[in-house]
Amino acid sequence: MNDLSRAPAARIIDGAGFAARLRQRLADRVAALKSAQGLHPGLAVVLVGDDPASRVYVGSKVKHAREAGFLSQDHRLAAATPEGELLALIRRLNADPAIHGILVQLPLPKHIDQSRVIAAIDPAKDVDGLHVVNAGMLAAGRDGLVPCTPLGCMMLLRDALGDLRGREAVVVGRSALVGKPLALLLLAADCTVTIAHSKTRDLPALCRSKDILVAAVGRPEMVRGDWVKPGATVIDVGINRVPRGEKSVLVGDVAFAEAAAVAGAITPVPGGVGPMTVACLLANTLKAACLRAGLPVPPEAVA
Numbered sequence: 001m002n003d004l005s006r007a008p009a010a011r012i013i014d015g016a017g018f019a020a021r022l023r024q025r026l027a028d029r030v031a032a033l034k035s036a037q038g039l040h041p042g043l044a045v046v047l048v049g050d051d052p053a054s055r056v057y058v059g060s061k062v063k064h065a066r067e068a069g070f071l072s073q074d075h076r077l078a079a080a081t082p083e084g085e086l087l088a089l090i091r092r093l094n095a096d097p098a099i100h101g102i103l104v105q106l107p108l109p110k111h112i113d114q115s116r117v118i119a120a121i122d123p124a125k126d127v128d129g130l131h132v133v134n135a136g137m138l139a140a141g142r143d144g145l146v147p148c149t150p151l152g153c154m155m156l157l158r159d160a161l162g163d164l165r166g167r168e169a170v171v172v173g174r175s176a177l178v179g180k181p182l183a184l185l186l187l188a189a190d191c192t193v194t195i196a197h198s199k200t201r202d203l204p205a206l207c208r209s210k211d212i213l214v215a216a217v218g219r220p221e222m223v224r225g226d227w228v229k230p231g232a233t234v235i236d237v238g239i240n241r242v243p244r245g246e247k248s249v250l251v252g253d254v255a256f257a258e259a260a261a262v263a264g265a266i267t268p269v270p271g272g273v274g275p276m277t278v279a280c281l282l283a284n285t286l287k288a289a290c291l292r293a294g295l296p297v298p299p300e301a302v303a
């Protein structure tokens with residue numbers, strides 16, 4: 001009998017449901033801030049060019065921000081927009097008191113220097129958590145703005161496991177956007193953390209020894225069932241579109257059916273980490289608005 005012939009042992013971590021409840025709690029906070037403090041948290045989303053995937057992501061961010069009661073600005077610039085024009089827009093948004101969060105959708109067109117653009121964002125409005133000031137705060141164990149996807153992974157892990165102290169975790173992937181900040185957040189939660197990457201030796205054996213396995217690689221179904229420790233919690237960050245028959249489907253970085261037969265809990269793709277990213281963008285915007293106004297940060301906005 002192979003793994004697939006057994007019923008999935010794992011509990012499915014419902015990221016879509018968690019994200020919907022989080023967005024509702026954030027909407028309640030926004031409504032309360034507006035009526036009690038006259039504070040209307042504002043998010044500006046900037047898209048340069050017309051990459052179809054980026055348009056879908058931006059559309060979802062703007063829609064959910066509006067639905068949750070945030071002030072939401074949607075800036076669309078042509079693909080050929082000069083870098084100077086984008087930087088001028090960021091300077092205007094930095095100076096705008098109605099805007100508490102700025103998100104520039106990545107990747108940017110090739111003629112624009114991504115790191116220069118991120119560096120131009122006021123760190124207090126950097127709701128993507130990519131500015132070196134926020135990356136440095138996280139590395140130093142101080143409270144800044146944390147990238148949205150790792151923040152969402154932490155919320156799902158705490159919900160699934162409760163106290164994370166002392167757990168053995170492996171994060172496969174070391175990008176500035178996902179792997180590295182997530183490893184730092186797990187460390188801050190007192191996990192014992194290993195970061196794996198393309199040069200790691202015997203990755204299957206390393207993964208098989210850990211209580212928490214996070215895959216943030218960008219390789220469809222790379223993590224197989226026999227990489228998973230029985231009962232482990234598996235967080236699949238990957239979003240990969242692959243051909244299947246006549247159509248294309250979304251799959252993660254984990255071979256879901258195989259892994260679910262062995263794991264204790266696992267996120268599906270889609271419906272796992274993805275929806276948490278957008279909800280956490282709203283959480284970061286709320287946090288930025290509260291910090292700017294000198295108000296306490298609500299628990300919903302904390303990892």
Ligand code: NDP
Binds near residue numbers: 176179196219239277
């Ligand atoms: P990057 O391409 O920036 O990083 C990928 C990482 O995976 C690198 O550190 C790389 O190692 C490592 N890697 C690549 N191949 C292997 C391998 N064979 N074995 C071990 N490690 C390997 O990707 P991102 O971090 O930006 O994204 C990762 C995935 O998450 C993608 O599928 C992306 O679409 C998805 N994603 C999902 C989001 C969501 O909302 N759910 C948000 C952001 C991303 P090295 O550094 O050595 O090259």
